[in-house]
Amino acid sequence: xxxxxxxxxxxxxxxxxxxxxxxxxxxxxxxxxxxxxxxxxxxxxxxxxxxxxxxxxxxxxxxxxxxxxxxxxxxxxxxxxxxxxxxxxxxxxxxxxxxxxxxxxxxxxxxxxxxxxxxxxxxxxxxxxxxxxxxxxxxxxxxxxxxxxxxxxxxxxxxxxxxxxxxxxxxxxxxxxxxxxxxxxxxxxxxxxxxxxxxxxxxxxxxxxxxxxxxxxxxxxxxxxxxxxxxxxxxxxxxxxxxxxxxxxxxxxxxxxxxx
Ligand SMILES: Nc1ncnc2c1ncn2[C@@H]1O[C@H](COP(=O)(O)OP(=O)(O)OP(=O)(O)O)[C@@H](O)[C@H]1O
Numbered sequence: 084x085x086x087x088x089x090x091x092x093x094x095x096x097x098x099x100x101x102x103x104x105x106x107x108x109x110x111x112x113x114x115x116x117x118x119x120x121x122x123x124x125x126x127x128x129x130x131x132x133x134x135x136x137x138x139x140x141x142x143x144x145x146x147x148x149x150x151x152x153x154x155x156x157x158x159x160x161x162x163x164x165x166x167x168x169x170x171x172x173x174x175x176x177x178x179x180x181x182x183x184x185x186x187x188x189x190x191x192x193x194x195x196x197x198x199x200x201x202x203x204x205x206x207x208x209x210x211x212x213x214x215x216x217x218x219x220x221x222x223x224x225x226x227x228x229x230x231x232x233x234x235x236x237x238x239x240x241x242x243x244x245x246x247x248x249x250x251x252x253x254x255x256x257x258x259x260x261x262x263x264x265x266x267x268x269x270x271x272x273x274x275x276x277x278x279x280x281x282x283x284x285x286x287x288x289x290x291x292x293x294x295x296x297x298x299x300x301x302x303x304x305x306x307x308x309x310x311x312x313x314x315x316x317x318x319x320x321x322x323x324x325x326x327x328x329x330x331x332x333x334x335x336x337x338x339x340x341x342x343x
Contacts, residue, residue, distance in 0.1 A: 086260055086290045087111040087134065088160065090149040094126075094133055097143035103129045105314045106148070111260065113153075116282065116291045118305035118322065120298060122342060125311040127294040131262050134292065135179035136163060136172065152179070155259050177204055180253035184265040186245035188237035188252075193220075193229050196237045196248055200256045219255035222288075223247045224281050243274025250281060254289065261285065263293040267300070279304050298338060302326050310334045 087110070094104040104126045111117050111134075119127040129138075138144045151160040155178075166175055177200065189196050197216040198206075206212050216233075220226040225247040229240070237248055246266060253261055263282065267275040282291060283304050295301050301308055301322065308325040310318045310333070318325065318334045329335040336342050 084113045085110040086113040086153045088149075088151040089130070089134075090151060092130075092133070092146070092148035092150060094129055094138075094147070095145040096129075096138075097141060097145075103314055104133070107316045109309055109316055109319055111290060111292055112307060113290050114286055115306040116286055116293060116304055117307045117309065118301035119292065119294045119309050119311060120296075120301050120337070121311035121317075122337065123296075126314045127311055128264055130311070131264055131292060131294050132181075134163075134260070134262055135176050135181055136166065137176070137181060139172065153259070173203065177256045178258055179260045179262065180256070180258040181262045181264065182246070182249050182253060182266050185269050186242060186249050188240070188245045188248050190236065190238055192234050193237050193240070193248060194233040197251050197255050200252055204256050215255055216251075219251040220248075222254050222285070223251035224277065224284070225251055241274070243270050243277055246270065246274070246278055247281065250278075250285070254285065258289055260290045260292065263291065265294055265296060268296065275300075298326075310337060312337075 089107050089109040092104060092107040093102050095102045107130060119131060121127055132138050133150060146164050150163045152163050154161050163175055166172060189199060194216055197219050198212050201212060201215055206215060220229060225244060228244060240248060267278050305322045308322045309316055310325065312333055318329065318331045325334060326338055329338060
């Protein structure tokens with residue numbers, strides 16, 4: 084079952100002479116991990132960033148087609164390209180959270196970082212707030228490391244801890260879908276392993292789409308893989324099929340490192 088369906092979707096950056104994404108069709112299946120892979124510049128990040136319309140922080144980009152997201156209350160699919168109002172964008176980004184390549188903690192305490200989105204979502208009661216912060220930090224495998232210093236500035240955490248804090252901040256508001264844009268490329272192998280384990284753990288509660296350059300990573304953690312090239316989706320399938328028995332020559336060339 085899909086939580087999101089990308090339908091005949093094209094995207095052109097403001098002022099760009101050509102489309103960066105061309106006629107993409109892609110399901111994002113509920114409670115699964117979907118990896119987007121492909122050579123540099125193929126449009127992975129552009130597609131991921133369209134899924135919560137983070138592109139709209141800049142004006143005049145052009146969207147074509149549909150991005151249908153399941154409304155978890157009504158179970159109906161709704162086109163997020165119809166969103167126009169600022170408060171609806173805020174709600175969309177609570178439902179579809181994003182984790183970036185470089186950890187982006189706010190320059191405030193660990194507690195306030197996680198409480199930030201909860202407060203925007205209307206949680207005011209102090210004990211409710213601390214319960215939810217604790218739950219999110221536990222869910223992000225960070226609680227044991229920070230429970231005695233929640234009032235300390237988040238900028239003092241290590242890179243891997245900062246990334247887990249950003250994940251805690253995103254999961255605190257109970258999103259339906261979490262988008263990860265190369266979340267481990269700035270991290271050492273141990274922190275990378277911890278984030279990978281966490282992502283796999285998270286899929287019990289939240290659907291995940293991840294852009295990665297690291298094919299072993301896609302192989303290790305994802306259920307489905309989409310291979311993109313030059314703004315097009317070349318192939319989408321179960322991760323195992325893509326890596327063991329790719330249907331397209333371009334996919335095979337890419338995963339075997341023969342890409343010219
Ligand atoms: N802000 C922008 N304005 C205009 N064109 C852009 C912008 N950002 C990206 N592009 C172009 O869109 C295309 C897709 O870029 P994108 O960053 O999505 O690729 P990618 O597959 O994520 O690459 P990488 O793996 O290097 O991050 C590229 O041709 C890129 O030059």
